[in-house]
Amino acid sequence: MERYERMYQWTAASEAFYAPAEIAEGQVIADFGCGPGHAAVEFAKRVGPRGYVHGLDINAEFVTRAKANAKKAGLSERITFHLLQDSRLPLPDAGLDRVVARNTIIYVEDPVFTYREFRRVLRPGGLAHAIEGDWNLTAVEPIPTAEWREVIRAASWAWRRPEIGRKLYGIARRAGFAEVSLQVVTIPDTNGRLRGMIQSVVAYARQSGKLDGEKLDAMLERVNRAMEEGSYLAISPQFLVTART
Numbered sequence: 001m002e003r004y005e006r007m008y009q010w011t012a013a014s015e016a017f018y019a020p021a022e023i024a025e026g027q028v029i030a031d032f033g034c035g036p037g038h039a040a041v042e043f044a045k046r047v048g049p050r051g052y053v054h055g056l057d058i059n060a061e062f063v064t065r066a067k068a069n070a071k072k073a074g075l076s077e078r079i080t081f082h083l084l085q086d087s088r089l090p091l092p093d094a095g096l097d098r099v100v101a102r103n104t105i106i107y108v109e110d111p112v113f114t115y116r117e118f119r120r121v122l123r124p125g126g127l128a129h130a131i132e133g134d135w136n137l138t139a140v141e142p143i144p145t146a147e148w149r150e151v152i153r154a155a156s157w158a159w160r161r162p163e164i165g166r167k168l169y170g171i172a173r174r175a176g177f178a179e180v181s182l183q184v185v186t187i188p189d190t191n192g193r194l195r196g197m198i199q200s201v202v203a204y205a206r207q208s209g210k211l212d213g214e215k216l217d218a219m220l221e222r223v224n225r226a227m228e229e230g231s232y233l234a235i236s237p238q239f240l241v242t243a244r245t
Contacts, residue, residue, distance in 0.1 A: 008035040010042045013187045018100065020183065020242045021129035026050040027097040030089070030121065032114075033057055033104025037066025037081065043100075044070070044078040054091060055081040087113055091121045098122075102131040105171075106164040115175030119245055128177070128243045133236050134165035140198055141233040142226045143219060151219070154211050155204035165239035177243035186237040192227055194234040 018039070023029065025048045031040045034055030044053045055066050066081045082090050087110065099118045108114045118128040135152045139145065156162045165184075172180045202216050226232035 008038045010038050011193065013193065014039065014042070016185055016187065017102065017131045017238055017240060018129070020181070020240055021098055021100050021127055023047065023098065023100075028052045028054075028095060029098040029100065030054040030056060030091060030096050032089075032099055032101040032118075033107075034066055034081065035059075035062050037062075037069045037079070039100070039102065040066060040079055040081070041070055041073045041075055044073075044075040047078070049078070051078065053079045054096075055079060056084055056089065057081070058084045087117070089117045089121055093120055094123045096121045096123065097126050099126070099128045100130070101128075103133065105130055105132055105168065106159045106161055109160065111161070111164070111168075111171045112175050115172055115177065115243070118243075119176055122245045124245055126245050128172070128245075130168055130172075130241050132165040132168050132239050132241070134239065135159070135162040135201075137165070138236045139234070140194075140223065142222050142231060147219065151201060151205045151211065151216070154208045155201045157208055158204040165237070168239055168241040172241055172243040175243075177245070179244040181242045183240040184237050185240055186235050189234040189236075190232060192232070194236055195223065195227075197236060198223060198234065 023043055023046045027047045028051060029043050029047060031043060031053065034040045034057050037055055040053050040055040047053065057063050060083055063081045063083045070076045070079045099122060105111050105114065115128065122128060140148055161167065169180055169182045202220055205211050206213055206216050223232060
């Protein structure tokens, strides 16, 4: 869980990824797949006392952590965290200004239905802003491309759609959003920001049973050594899809 706490921290990269959502004072926002709540807390600061944030996640431990993080930040009165029970959002029609989702749609059973739910809960003119990667476009130095692709293939059982990033624009259109914009943002990592991502992928590959555990351990050791030597580099292009009702 601590690895996820680090992965979900608000960073300079978060600023770039969420900028198209145009979060502003007084808005009502839903963070779909809120994790331990760090983005939701940041949104609560930005919407101010006239706004409100709903955090939604399917993981009960994340919801518990998120509530604790909101309380620690002194913002519990501006945020409600919901434990999702099914695909339908526990929110009323046309009650939100923004729905945001980062690295979450990759896990949902029916992305088109999820986007239709986004449309349902948004007010006219509201935005659904999603940030998703494409695992086949990621790279980690010093891991050779062929080896990294092998790890991605072994880990793919954990994601419903490893290539969700490139598909998200079409999903939003099929869900009925007529105005959809797309950006692809790559922020190179040379200081370890994406190491949690790498560790998660390797953990998924290990759980698959398809790759030798010692080989995976050696791969992580090479990444750690590259960090120490200053030769580490990781990239994970993010597709930023912003859909307006």
